[in-house]
Amino acid sequence: MKRLVVGSMNYSSWSARPWLALTHAGIEFRMHLIELFVDPRWREKVLQFSGAGKVPILIDGPSSVHESLAICEYAAELAPDARLWPEDRALRARARAISCEMVSNFHTLRNELPTNVRARAKQFAPSERAREEIARVFDIWSASLQSSGGPFLFGDFTIADCMYAPVATRFRTYGIELSADAARYSEALWQQPVVQQWERLAQEAPAIPEYDALLT
Numbered sequence: 171m172k173r174l175v176v177g178s179m180n181y182s183s184w185s186a187r188p189w190l191a192l193t194h195a196g197i198e199f200r201m202h203l204i205e206l207f208v209d210p211r212w213r214e215k216v217l218q219f220s221g222a223g224k225v226p227i228l229i230d231g232p233s234s235v236h237e238s239l240a241i242c243e244y245a246a247e248l249a250p251d252a253r254l255w256p257e258d259r260a261l262r263a264r265a266r267a268i269s270c271e272m273v274s275n276f277h278t279l280r281n282e283l284p285t286n287v288r289a290r291a292k293q294f295a296p297s298e299r300a301r302e303e304i305a306r307v308f309d310i311w312s313a314s315l316q317s318s319g320g321p322f323l324f325g326d327f328t329i330a331d332c333m334y335a336p337v338a339t340r341f342r343t344y345g346i347e348l349s350a351d352a353a354r355y356s357e358a359l360w361q362q363p364v365v366q367q368w369e370r371l372a373q374e375a376p377a378i379p380e381y382d383a384l385l386t
């Protein structure tokens with residue numbers, strides 16, 4: 171049985187991304203939770219699976235795949251019928267491009283608005299740089315929705331949505347004012363069964379008081 175080595179489903183957005191892809195594709199796996207920064211041996215436990223020292227990691231027999239997007243690609247190859255990438259080549263290229271953009275950018279957004287799926291900030295004011303990054307996310311969403319017609323970025327739920335769903339939860343957690351397209355897209359995400367399943371896991375995840383304290 172495949173094993174997905176993950177951190178908390180409430181606080182670790184990188185863990186959630188391939189979890190969403192694998193679950194949506196109907197690939198059987200079990201979760202292997204390592205309580206990052208809480209378990210005193212968390213680092214050595216992660217290093218047993220990957221020298222990169224980060225989760226998520228997919229263990230499939232003798233193979234181990236680290237990096238969230240690489241695991242999503244692996245899921246797309248394992249379950250072609252799930253159509254985890256758009257069928258149209260141009261849309262697929264765009265879906266891959268914005269997924270890579272998610273992985274390699276948005277550092278301010280990630281630092282200032284750490285993932286905490288179930289929490290709600292009482293007051294939060296993003297910095298100028300965070301506002302620019304939020305605007306870029308809105309642009310990505312609008313352009314993708316226009317090219318596909320929605321309701322998800324490329325029509326049906328794909329890896330691009332797995333990459334951006336955690337961003338939508340951040341906007342909700344921190345009360346970010348949404349553009350009309352972003353609001354419609356977020357609503358489609360909240361109605362998607364696999365996203366709802368993730369939210370249930372996030373609700374049940376053990377609390378990490380230091381992380382919760384980051385929200386005011």
Ligand SMILES: N[C@@H](CCC(=O)N[C@@H](CS)C(=O)NCC(=O)O)C(=O)O
Nearest residue numbers: 177182183184224225226237238239
């Ligand atoms: N680019 C990596 C990022 C993974 C990542 O940063 N994971 C965090 C948890 S959400 C982690 O393992 N942090 C431990 C550390 O940085 O030491 C991916 O996409 O998988």
